[in-house]
Amino acid sequence: MAVFPSPSRAAPSPAYQARAVQLLRILSAPGGEEAYFSTLFLDAVPVDRWRAIAADLRAQHGEPLSLGAVRTDSATAGQVEIRYERATVGFTLVVAPQTPHLVVGLHIVGARTANDSLDKVMADVAALPGATAVAIAQLTDSGPQWLHVHRADVQMATGSSFKLYILAELARAAAARERRWSDVIPLGPKSFSGRLMNWPDRAPMTLHSLATAMIAESDNSASDTLLRALGRDRVDAMLATTGHSDAAKALPILSTAEAFALKMPVNADLRHRYATGSLADRRGLLHDAARRLTADKVDVGSVAEIPTAIDSIEWFASSRDMIGLLDWLRLHGGDALPILAVNPGIAPADAKRWRYLGYKGGSEPGVMAMNMLGQAPNGAWYAVSGGWNNPTARVDEGKFVALMTRAMNLAAADGR
Structure with a gap:
């Protein structure tokens, strides 16, 4: 650690x-x-x-x-x-x-x-339209000690938070000397959204640079490149390693291109088969329909304005699952921890309340998730994971950031 x-x-x-x-x-x-x-x-x-x-x-x-x-x-x-x-x-x-x-x-x-409290934060989160979930824990040698929870066991759509599982697998492989952070691989497959989308095809990149772009910028090309390079089966295995409570719902880990291709109206047949199929069926569909599920087939405009299939074509985890993942990274992440801290997810003045603050979130229409790992000035470790899903309307991302910032500030006050 x-x-x-x-x-x-x-x-x-x-x-x-x-x-x-x-x-x-x-x-x-x-x-x-x-x-x-x-x-x-x-x-x-x-x-x-x-x-x-x-x-x-x-x-x-x-x-x-x-x-x-x-x-x-x-x-x-x-x-x-x-x-x-x-x-x-x-x-x-x-x-x-x-x-x-x-x-x-x-x-x-x-x-x-003034006179804010974690109880008030939890009540404000619970009052948001749609479905919400939050967990706040102090991380100890004997595991997370749950301070406040709200629907913390419910599987929620988490958006790009799934990229933490890719980071965890890279950290595991580096610790096992199967990979080195300095290893160079070609960029690709590319995906829409993000800086690397416009880089030259097969540009040489280190695993460290890809991981930093994936976490700090949520670059989809970086995440899809790493998912292929590390192996989907290896990344899938990290769910069990980190204690995911309902892997059957969450697997297989979709690439960003696959997820949004499946959401497209033109692929309604594939979406229905994927949503109703067994894990083996879903894996088979991704293999057999691979040519229909690439980034160049995605019409971003068709899925970028309203919530689309967030209850079936997504990356799923509960707030407890995400805190278990953050705790695993705290203990075993090695060079992954400085990568997590590049973008703290909240305002700099609030982030500076922490000795260390790592962050990865996710958002799309109808989905907002925030996952933060912090070490307080007194050395104590805390984690906060929150999610907001609304299948009928976009969520107010600024409001959710403000709520999660309050939660982190209050946790930091406990750890002074």
């Missing part, structure tokens, strides 16, 4: 601290903006617009009351919290290095509701 150093907490410089203190006044009432913000900032955010933003924050959260935590990444950049009547709002604050150290960058990165 990887050990991560405690996050740096250098004291803010006097100039940075002064601007952090003054932010409270600038947010409280109009006036003094030209002496606080640089011309560069005000060219992008004129005074009238800034005053409207500040007023909107007061309308949402009440009056700003006091300065909270100030964390710096350098002498000129960091994160500042302002405590309002009903919430604590986080900002990234960047000041000019030259006197008088005017503010050149200020961005809102999130808000925590």
Whole structure:
């Protein structure tokens, strides 16, 4: 298991601290903006617009009351919290290095509701339209200790979260010396969506680069390339290895091209056979109909606007299953853990509450999933997995990210 150093907490410089203190006044009432913000900032955010933003924050959260935590990444950049009547709002604050150290960058990165609790988060998740599931656990030597759960045993559509199983198989193969992270393979088969779709055919790529693109960017060409290179049977086996509770529903692991080709209206016959067939039938169909299930046959527009077959043509797991997978990666992932941390999935200021934060989610019309693995400053490990499925309408991804961010922030507070 990887050990991560405690996050740096250098004291803010006097100039940075002064601007952090003054932010409270600038947010409280109009006036003094030209002496606080640089011309560069005000060219992008004129005074009238800034005053409207500040007023909107007061309308949402009440009056700003006091300065909270100030964390710096350098002498000129960091994160500042302002405590309002009903919430604590986080900002990234960047000041000019030259006197008088005017503010050149200020961005809102999130808000925590005052007197928030995991019980409130779970209630808010349960109130969303459609089906939801969440599990929050502390990860210990004796296994996950479940802190809060909501329908955590229900199999949910997880979208691109399935790519964690590919990452786990790569980590297992590297640890067993069957593969090396530096091994080079040709890119392909390509799939729609993602940066690598436009790369040259059969471009040489390391397994590490493919895994990073697959997890940090959710690149579909990277995931389909790795699925073929590692072997679908090997990736399928990771479900049992990591304790998936209903592998019969989830197998075989579909490539992204196969999944969306099966969802297309023109392939309704294949979709029905796949959804109603046995595991052996499904495997046989993928083999026999392979030419109809390639990325070049996918009309993305036909499946990109409304939820399509999310109860039958998908990647399925429960929240407990996903936390079991995250725990396996915590213990055995090796070089996979830094890959998981490239894109933390939540705002940088919230991610910085953690010594380590790894993330992989998934989304498509009607599906949203978020899976996070965090090590708190005190060394304790936590995992949060949440899913939201609605077969009749698109889900509000921003709202779900906000809910899962609240859950992670509250878990981080427990691990201070």
